[in-house]
Amino acid sequence: IDSRFPDMGTTIFTVMSRLAAECGAVNLSQGFPDFQAEPALFDAMHRHMLAGRNQYPPMAGLPELRQAIADKVAALYGTRFDVESEVTVTAGATQAIFTAVAAFVRPGDEVIVFEPVYDSYVPAIETVGGKAVHAQLQFPDYAPDWAQVASLITPKTRMIIVNSPHNPTGSLLTAADVDRLAELVRGTDIVILSDEVYEHILFDGERHVSLCGHPELAARTIVVSSFGKTYHITGWKIGYVVGPAALMAEFRKVHQFNVFTVHAPSQLAIAEYMQDASRHLGLAAFYQEKRDFFRQLMAATPFELLPCRGTYFQLARYDRISDLPDRAFAEWLTREVGVAVIPVSAFYADGRDDNVVRFCFAKREETLRAAVERLGKAF
Numbered sequence: 001i002d003s004r005f006p007d008m009g010t011t012i013f014t015v016m017s018r019l020a021a022e023c024g025a026v027n028l029s030q031g032f033p034d035f036q037a038e039p040a041l042f043d044a045m046h047r048h049m050l051a052g053r054n055q056y057p058p059m060a061g062l063p064e065l066r067q068a069i070a071d072k073v074a075a076l077y078g079t080r081f082d083v084e085s086e087v088t089v090t091a092g093a094t095q096a097i098f099t100a101v102a103a104f105v106r107p108g109d110e111v112i113v114f115e116p117v118y119d120s121y122v123p124a125i126e127t128v129g130g131k132a133v134h135a136q137l138q139f140p141d142y143a144p145d146w147a148q149v150a151s152l153i154t155p156k157t158r159m160i161i162v163n164s165p166h167n168p169t170g171s172l173l174t175a176a177d178v179d180r181l182a183e184l185v186r187g188t189d190i191v192i193l194s195d196e197v198y199e200h201i202l203f204d205g206e207r208h209v210s211l212c213g214h215p216e217l218a219a220r221t222i223v224v225s226s227f228g229k230t231y232h233i234t235g236w237k238i239g240y241v242v243g244p245a246a247l248m249a250e251f252r253k254v255h256q257f258n259v260f261t262v263h264a265p266s267q268l269a270i271a272e273y274m275q276d277a278s279r280h281l282g283l284a285a286f287y288q289e290k291r292d293f294f295r296q297l298m299a300a301t302p303f304e305l306l307p308c309r310g311t312y313f314q315l316a317r318y319d320r321i322s323d324l325p326d327r328a329f330a331e332w333l334t335r336e337v338g339v340a341v342i343p344v345s346a347f348y349a350d351g352r353d354d355n356v357v358r359f360c361f362a363k364r365e366e367t368l369r370a371a372v373e374r375l376g377k378a379f
């Protein structure tokens with residue numbers, strides 16, 4: 001076949017999870033919890049199915065869920081989105097990101113992304129004929145360099161994609177960062193896509209700075225979130241976007257012919273589950289305990305841990321252990337030590353390699369302990 005994407009490989013998350021399964025390794029690579037969500041969520045889904053809520057929901061999502069999303073966003077970030085025209089339920093954040101890119105980026109347009117960059121952004125941009133322009137988050141604190149971003153903006157810049165809390169580095173955008181971004185795009189028609197799927201997972205008392213809480217930026221931003229991260233159900237593939245009506249109308253033009261709408265019983269179950277705000281508000285403390293537990297165990301190994309201010313990922317340098325490139329190191333660690341991780345060079349277009357790997361700590365304590373025991377025996 002004359003492939004349209006001859007250079008596109010398989011996502012690193014599939015590659016590493018498959019290798020972990022093949023080798024019987026403890027899988028700390030792909031980001032997903034290895035523990036169950038609460039039965040109340042499953043009971044609700046079952047009840048709605050039995051009650052016959054099994055046909056097509058409206059294109060933008062069921063009103064019950066859109067209302068719950070609008071209420072949550074207003075309570076947390078102070079912006080009230082219109083349930084009819086400014087909230088759309090999506091099949092996870094990945095679909096939301098792809099749809100947003102397809103809705104706004106024309107062939108030849110430039111989209112600024114920050115490296116290390118989450119692996120779906122650049123393929124989405126390139127699939128619609130756009131050009132990804134890479135700004136750098138600087139090792140080791142991975143903060144944006146706004147002077148560099150300013151130098152990358154051209155008349156062709158159509159979109160900037162930001163992600164906070166940031167996968168894979170766990171860094172956060174501050175209020176000052178968001179003000180700088182607002183200054184840079186003032187007077188342009190640049191659309192911002194803000195990937196906030198880890199909005200509830202921040203540590204040490206840090207507060208999430210949502211772009212939709214910044215009135216000037218909110219007028220040009222689509223914010224993406226995912227229930228997979230928040231309610232421990234990555235396999236349900238359900239998320240949402242909020243944004244001003246004019247942008248949302250464009251988003252929905254693509255959404256309607258992409259997925260049209262999303263699994264009805266999950267929407268109803270989540271709408272119900274969201275009514276108890278402690279479920280998302282308690283997530284930070286829940287994951288901070290796991291982060292601290294994992295970091296404490298890892299302190300006895302030769303890995304050098306980088307700061308982790310949010311997300312459920314921990315970066316670590318391994319130069320005291322090996323001088324292999326990170327992909328080879330991750331493969332070796334999976335095969336020979338029995339712990340699977342993600343090589344961070346996978347998040348760089350040019351394969352830049354700082355000898356850093358990513359561990360996912362969204363796991364039961366016994367899983368984390370088993371992984372670090374294997375590391376302890378090997379090093």
Ligand code: PMP
Nearest residue numbers: 031092093094118167226228239
């Ligand atoms: N963006 C980021 C930064 C992510 O880490 C992930 C998944 N872990 C996604 C988007 C995709 O989310 P979903 O599974 O809801 O498609």
Ligand code: GLN
Nearest residue numbers: 013014029030031032167
């Ligand atoms: N976002 C998850 C991660 O960073 C993986 C999602 C996927 O496998 N596509 O590990």
